[in-house]
Amino acid sequence: MSLSHGLVHEVGETVPSPRLFDALAAHARRRPDQVALIRGERRMTYRRLVGLAEELAGALDGLGLDRRQPLCVPAHKTPETIALLIGAFRAGYAVLAPSPELGPAARAALAAQARCSRTLTVDDRGVIDTAPVAPDEQAARDFDTADPAAAPLLLTTSGSTGTPKIVPVPGDGFDRFADWATGRFRLTGQDTLLSYAPLNFDLSLLDVWTALRLGARAVLVEQEYSADARHLQDLITRHEVTLVQGVPMLHRLLVQDGAVHPAVRTVVFTGDALPEALLRQLGTACPGARFHNVFGCTETNDSFAYDADPAAAGAQTPIGRPLPGVRALLLDGQGRVLDGPGTGELLVTTPFQTAGYLQRSRNEGVFVAAPDGGGEVFYRTGDLVTRDADGLHWLQGRTDFQVKVRGVRTNVQEVENVLAAHPEVAEAAVVAIPDPEAGYRLHAQVTRRPGTSLTSLRLRSHSAERLPRHAIPSSVHVGDAPLPRTSTGKPDRNLIKAARQKGKPA
Amino acid sequence: MTSLADEIRGYVVAEFLDGEDTADLTAEFDLIDNGVVDSLGVVRIVSHLSRTYAIPIDDIPLTPDNFRSIGAISAFVETTTKTAA
Numbered sequence: 001m002s003l004s005h006g007l008v009h010e011v012g013e014t015v016p017s018p019r020l021f022d023a024l025a026a027h028a029r030r031r032p033d034q035v036a037l038i039r040g041e042r043r044m045t046y047r048r049l050v051g052l053a054e055e056l057a058g059a060l061d062g063l064g065l066d067r068r069q070p071l072c073v074p075a076h077k078t079p080e081t082i083a084l085l086i087g088a089f090r091a092g093y094a095v096l097a098p099s100p101e102l103g104p105a106a107r108a109a110l111a112a113q114a115r116c117s118r119t120l121t122v123d124d125r126g127v128i129d130t131a132p133v134a135p136d137e138q139a140a141r142d143f144d145t146a147d148p149a150a151a152p153l154l155l156t157t158s159g160s161t162g163t164p165k166i167v168p169v170p171g172d173g174f175d176r177f178a179d180w181a182t183g184r185f186r187l188t189g190q191d192t193l194l195s196y197a198p199l200n201f202d203l204s205l206l207d208v209w210t211a212l213r214l215g216a217r218a219v220l221v222e223q224e225y226s227a228d229a230r231h232l233q234d235l236i237t238r239h240e241v242t243l244v245q246g247v248p249m250l251h252r253l254l255v256q257d258g259a260v261h262p263a264v265r266t267v268v269f270t271g272d273a274l275p276e277a278l279l280r281q282l283g284t285a286c287p288g289a290r291f292h293n294v295f296g297c298t299e300t301n302d303s304f305a306y307d308a309d310p311a312a313a314g315a316q317t318p319i320g321r322p323l324p325g326v327r328a329l330l331l332d333g334q335g336r337v338l339d340g341p342g343t344g345e346l347l348v349t350t351p352f353q354t355a356g357y358l359q360r361s362r363n364e365g366v367f368v369a370a371p372d373g374g375g376e377v378f379y380r381t382g383d384l385v386t387r388d389a390d391g392l393h394w395l396q397g398r399t400d401f402q403v404k405v406r407g408v409r410t411n412v413q414e415v416e417n418v419l420a421a422h423p424e425v426a427e428a429a430v431v432a433i434p435d436p437e438a439g440y441r442l443h444a445q446v447t448r449r450p451g452t453s454l455t456s457l458r459l460r461s462h463s464a465e466r467l468p469r470h471a472i473p474s475s476v477h478v479g480d481a482p483l484p485r486t487s488t489g490k491p492d493r494n495l496i497k498a499a500r501q502k503g504k505p506a
Numbered sequence: 507m508t509s510l511a512d513e514i515r516g517y518v519v520a521e522f523l524d525g526e527d528t529a530d531l532t533a534e535f536d537l538i539d540n541g542v543v544d545s546l547g548v549v550r551i552v553s554h555l556s557r558t559y560a561i562p563i564d565d566i567p568l569t570p571d572n573f574r575s576i577g578a579i580s581a582f583v584e585t586t587t588k589t590a591a
Contacts, residue, residue: 223545224545224548224568224569224570225568226545227544227545227546227548227549228549228568231568406544437546438544438546455527455528455529455530456523456526456527456528457526457527457528457530457531457535457540458530460540460541460542461540463540463541464539464540464541469538469539469541469544470544472540472541473541474541474542474544475524475525475526476526477525477526478526478527
């Protein structure tokens with residue numbers, strides 16, 4: 001295969017990769033004053049990062065918490081939070097790192113499911129604040145116990161409903177991933193990586209955790225500046241960022257106003273289809289860069305990559321070929337494995353993947369035995385993929401009701417269910433409207449129960465308590481008229497969508 | 507509400523809540539937590555405030571707390587234009 005250049009370690013290879021903490025400690029010894037993390041005007045060196053992590057590990061020991069229970073650390077994107085995670089791993093704890101934007105009820109539910117002992121935050125002076133997690137054996141009934149030795153980091157899927165799925169990230173899988181990424185993107189301790197995605201996204205496994213393992217620098221983009229083109233461009237220039245990774249929205253901001261980034265040598269786009277025009281603009285904006293379309297998900301981490309050439313950009317950019325050690329199968333409508341070219345649901349197994357969701361019953365039908373009789377566990381992605389005659393793979397869409405809102409996978413039907421659960425809602429339909437900035441935006445049309453006075457603002461507040469922010473519909477129309485129907489009596493989502501796009505309620 | 511707050515309210519309704527029933531939109535309603543304004547929306551508000559109230563764009567910190575509610579936006583505009591004058 002043409003793409004297996006670099007220092008790729010195949011699965012099963014016995015080259016030991018140093019565990020994260022050993023690697024960090026080595027950086028702190030050899031290059032103590034090298035900057036590890038940058039956030040705003042603040043820089044944290046490897047010496048300080050490792051020192052603080054040790055301090056926090058000591059503080060955790062002092063708390064005398066049960067190591068069989070994970071800690072819940074909301075994934076604020078600060079150097080101190082990263083030090084706390086490292087300290088917790090060092091002290092032998094697994095850490096659940098949910099989105100800091102998650103509502104308190106949803107976060108409490110996650111923490112109870114994972115049987116966390118405490119929720120911990122740390123301020124910018126390195127002082128820990130802790131709050132107890134109310135134990136709830138009923139909530140945790142269907143959940144495995146986290147194993148800090150096997151999978152110290154518990155991420156969550158973006159999940160469009162209130163409680164995302166908990167995905168334990170295996171430590172050895174992370175090491176294999178970091179080895180792969182280091183080789184594929186030719187990373188060294190001299191690199192500076194822009195960390196654009198939230199810390200609780202799997203993208204941080206590259207732009208924060210692989211960076212730290214290498215002794216490189218990570219520039220942490222604050223959430224509140226994530227749509228500020230000038231700020232992002234300024235960060236890249238000031239810190240001479242060499243790798244940028246993100247959803248197309250990031251790349252759109254980077255090319256804005258004709259900006260040029262000569263220091264960038266690696267551009268990774270992921271999470272959503274990159275429009276042809278934007279790929280061409282990126283080529284101009286980053287004249288010294290290589291461009292990679294990388295495909296993956298929280299469950300398996302990256303599974304495909306494609307080296308894109310902006311000068312040869314086509315209407316669609318393929319996701320390419322399976323990474324070394326990845327097996328990918330396409331299943332047709334009858335569940336048969338497709339040989340050669342064709343379109344079907346993508347099933348993958350990767351050297352980086354999770355052993356399964358923490359919730360046992362979620363794994364059924366999702367993590368499955370190899371359909372072709374191999375020994376691996378495959379993950380059913382729910383993605384429709386075409387393989388062409390050259391063996392290149394092309395993403396076509398979803399097999400279910402999912403769309404990407406600002407790069408985050410969102411299930412339209414689940415959002416609809418949340419709206420419909422409001423006691424004053426008679427019926428609700430949610431449709432995804434294509435949007436040049438966000439990919440898709442959600443629009444809700446709702447009929448209230450007779451005699452009630454439900455308003456769209458109150459329905460938004462109801463959604464905000466139960467949904468992550470990206471899944472709250474950006475427009476909500478509440479009325480008394482019934483929803484338009486198809487001839488079979490179902491809400492006519494196509495009509496609702498078309499009417500919204502024309503700017504009138506259906 | 508003051509006339510400035512009314513103006514801001516009018517802008518938020520036209521720009522982000524077009525066609526929705528906004529009778530219960532108070533000055534304290536959290537526009538960000540309730541998904542009315544996202545990070546791209548904050549950028550739109552900032553550029554609107556800069557144009558409408560002649561506030562240099564560099565003087566507008568993009569911290570969401572300044573734009574969390576109609577009350578917060580009005581207070582921000584009031585303070586900033588007063589300091590400049």
